[in-house]
Amino acid sequence: MAFLTHLPIAPIHHHSSSLFTRFVLSSKPKTLLILTALSSTSTIKPSSSLETLQDISITEHPPLQIAKEKLFIPPETELSSEKPPRILKGSNIVLSKYARDAQVISAEFVKSSVETEACPSDGSPEFALVGRSNVGKSSLLNSIVKRKKLALTSKKPGKTQCINHFRINGSWYLVDLPGYGYASAPNELRKDWNKFTKDYFLNRSTLVSVFLLIDASIPAKKIDLEYASWLGQNQVPMTIIFTKCDKRKKKKNGGKHPEENVQDFQDLISEYFEAVPPWIMTSSVTNQGRDEILLHMSQLRNYWLKH
Numbered sequence: 007m008a009f010l011t012h013l014p015i016a017p018i019h020h021h022s023s024s025l026f027t028r029f030v031l032s033s034k035p036k037t038l039l040i041l042t043a044l045s046s047t048s049t050i051k052p053s054s055s056l057e058t059l060q061d062i063s064i065t066e067h068p069p070l071q072i073a074k075e076k077l078f079i080p081p082e083t084e085l086s087s088e089k090p091p092r093i094l095k096g097s098n099i100v101l102s103k104y105a106r107d108a109q110v111i112s113a114e115f116v117k118s119s120v121e122t123e124a125c126p127s128d129g130s131p132e133f134a135l136v137g138r139s140n141v142g143k144s145s146l147l148n149s150i151v152k153r154k155k156l157a158l159t160s161k162k163p164g165k166t167q168c169i170n171h172f173r174i175n176g177s178w179y180l181v182d183l184p185g186y187g188y189a190s191a192p193n194e195l196r197k198d199w200n201k202f203t204k205d206y207f208l209n210r211s212t213l214v215s216v217f218l219l220i221d222a223s224i225p226a227k228k229i230d231l232e233y234a235s236w237l238g239q240n241q242v243p244m245t246i247i248f249t250k251c252d253k254r255k256k257k258k259n260g261g262k263h264p265e266e267n268v269q270d271f272q273d274l275i276s277e278y279f280e281a282v283p284p285w286i287m288t289s290s291v292t293n294q295g296r297d298e299i300l301l302h303m304s305q306l307r308n309y310w311l312k313h
């Protein structure tokens with residue numbers, strides 16, 4: 007945990023939505039229980055709760071086998087002993103009865119704010135995209151809303167000091183935050199970034215979940231582990247979005263496939279969390295994970311609205 011020592015320690019904040027993902031530092035022993043019931047051919051049939059989304063495969067080829075303890079089970083969701091759980095493809099997320107209204111019908115830029123107090127105050131739930139510069143935040147946002155240039159990709163990394171709100175379907179927000187870890191940003195700027203975004207994470211009461219983007223085409227970076235741990239320590243609900251999963255070529259510097267990097271990252275952070283955070287593998291090139299993110303957001307949002 008030595009790498010955490012230089013991070014500012016903020017007071018523990020209790021999010022209204024922290025029921026969802028109460029991450030506490032822990033060193034729980036791990037046991038392996040593989041869900042063998044998942045077959046490589048099973049798919050989720052379209053149902054009222056999935057609306058118009060087409061069949062969503064719940065397994066991978068080869069089947070993605072996830073230990074039961076490593077699944078993200080939304081509240082009010084019971085795992086049945088007879089039926090295998092419905093798991094979103096390329097993720098550890100179990101579908102709940104709250105998964106609905108997952109289509110994007112409209113998306114518009116609303117405003118850029120320089121502090122939490124200046125953010126929209128209509129009380130709509132929101133999801134914030136955060137991650138290292140170049141991890142693919144803007145590309146993912148554009149992929150989610152199916153618009154090529156809604157999120158600005160031209161802004162200089164490390165320079166933006168803004169919280170950018172995009173209104174989806176007139177009822178919830180996607181929030182683009184400045185990237186962290188920009189190597190050539192001056193120290194002062196990096197400190198500001200910490201103050202600025204961390205205040206937002208801790209004090210934004212309508213923040214349903216932070217979406218922490220991690221580049222799955224490269225090995226885990228120290229700064230990403232630091233942020234995952236910081237969010238966990240402060241009980242900020244977090245979803246891990248692995249990006250660039252289409253990049254399959256092993257790099258000559260000991261590179262690994264996205265699946266291996268995804269596994270490594272989880273192993274690295276697992277000791278810091280009592281409950282496993284939800285994660286999804288994505289690509290803005292192939293749109294892998296797009297529908298799954300939207301379903302995950304919808305079930306978090308609909309649960310949040312009810313409580």
Ligand SMILES: Nc1nc2c(ncn2[C@@H]2O[C@H](COP(=O)(O)OP(=O)(O)OP(=O)(O)O)[C@@H](O)[C@H]2O)c(=O)[nH]1
Nearest residue numbers: 139140141142143144145159163185250289290291
């Ligand atoms: N292969 C591949 N490339 C991607 C993917 N997502 C983003 N990229 C590329 O990665 C680069 C950075 O993407 P951006 O979306 O601008 O990243 P960002 O996180 O918004 O970066 P900053 O704005 O600098 O913080 C671009 O060249 C993208 O084309 C992906 O899923 N697969």
Ligand SMILES: [Mg+2]
Nearest residue numbers: 143144158159
């Ligand atoms: Mg960007």
